Amino acid sequence: MNKKSFIARAAVGVVGGALLLGGAGAAIADEIDNGEVDVNVNIEALPPVGALTLSVASGSATLAEVDSGDDDVRQFNGTLPTVTVSDDREEVPVGQFWYVVGQSSALTSGANSIAAGNLGWTPRLLTAEGDGEVAEGGQVGTVLDGDIGLSTGEDVLALALDSGDAATVGTWSANADLFLKTPKTVAPGAYSGTITLSLWEDAY
Known part of the structure; x- marks a missing residue:
């Protein structure tokens, strides 16, 4: 196996491992509760130009x-x-x-x-x-x-x-x-x- 093929396979292996870990985490997570946050903003009128x-x-x-x-x-x-x-x-x-x-x-x-x-x-x-x-x-x-x-x-x-x-x-x-x-x-x-x-x- 040449060096370039080895690097490519190693990269795939790392990505695959990351995906596998992510999938495992999602599988064991259960939603316990949730909450809501109100977002408020008061946008005032711009002052008139000039005076x-x-x-x-x-x-x-x-x-x-x-x-x-x-x-x-x-x-x-x-x-x-x-x-x-x-x-x-x-x-x-x-x-x-x-x-x-x-x-x-x-x-x-x-x-x-x-x-x-x-x-x-x-x-x-x-x-x-x-x-x-x-x-x-x-x-x-x-x-x-x-x-x-x-x-x-x-x-x-x-x-x-x-x-x-x-x-x-x-x-x-x-x-x-x-x-x-x-x-x-x-x-x-x-x-x-x-x-x-x-x-x-x-x-x-």
Whole structure:
């Protein structure tokens, strides 16, 4: 018997032995019991591509005194940093509109405080593109003007009447002229506060 034939027969013998052992194992195995395992998976929807976002330019609004035209009132003017709304969503929901609102805290200096109602604004839309898809909010006067100032969180800076239409331009920017009016008797001091700007989207 040559070497090649011997190797071939040895290989067959090993395979045959393996098959024989496997058969013997199957013959003596009896099923004792079984069990079941439930498989659960929660597949969440993928997030939409793109987003509707708001950003505010860095910096703060510093108010400086101007002539109020009223001997009993002191007035301080400044400018809100630029607020930008961007929409790069691939699919914009139908029947939605977005809006940016602002609300001020009281302005404080140590134990002294000026209520948020003393701060008002005149919004300015800065984006020239488009055809009326986004509008600036109306002027909000102070309590000394007979209004409520930036105290409610319902004061609109900018408003898109239709989110889909506004998204054709993609990016919109606005700011506002700020004005603080106080009685002439206001306590002197370095006052500070915060205007919170919020972007909302809702169905119409």
